[in-house]
Amino acid sequence: MAVLDFYFDYRSPYAYLAQTQVRKLGVDIAWRPFEILQLMDKVGNVPTSITCKPKGKYLGQDLMRWVAIYGTPFQRHPQAGNIDGRRLLRATLAAAELDLADKAVGAIFGAYWGTGAPLTSAADVVAVLNSAGVEAPGLLARIDDPELDKALDVATEDAASRGVFGAPTMYVGEEMFFGNDRLDFVRASLGAAA
Secondary structure (H helix, E strand, O other): OOEEEEEEOOOOHHHHHHHHHHOOOOOEEEEEEOOHHHHHHHHOOOOHHHHOHHHHHHHHHHHHHHHHHHOOOOOOOOOHHHOOHHHHHHHHHHHHHOOOHHHHHHHHHHHHHHHOOOOOOHHHHHHHHHHOOOOOOOHHHHOOOHHHHHHHHHHHHHHHHHOOOOOOEEEEOOEEEEOHHHHHHHHHHHHHHO
């Protein structure tokens, strides 16, 4: 069966949208969290939707078009500025150690962009994970473990080395696709790889 590598950071609304759709493809998904600002710095990319006001305004409208097409819940998290994005990514790495990354990714993306559930503390993140069936003794301490922070740095470096420059980035084999609007190409490539 074909495998889709899905590189993401929870702070990307387009990664949120894309993950709602790749789940419907009937393929194994290897969830690849990375720290987007760190990666962009490594590869010389800049968040142009923030630095260019007209582009930022356009993307706000564009997002709502995709939300309507996909029929998925969407809202900007009311506490986004107080959420530790690295903690969310470390939580995903911790869930992957339990072979529960898929559940964690769906739950955290849903909380961040779908429901606006609390995510500002480690306990909040664990509550979101627990509600999705991601449970383990010591999970609360594990998601803030410096060892996982180092693992996230390695994952980010690996993403940069592979050619990732933003989120979402998807690979079918060595063929790369960037952006939520490339899913038709992803489907075609997965069909060819099957």
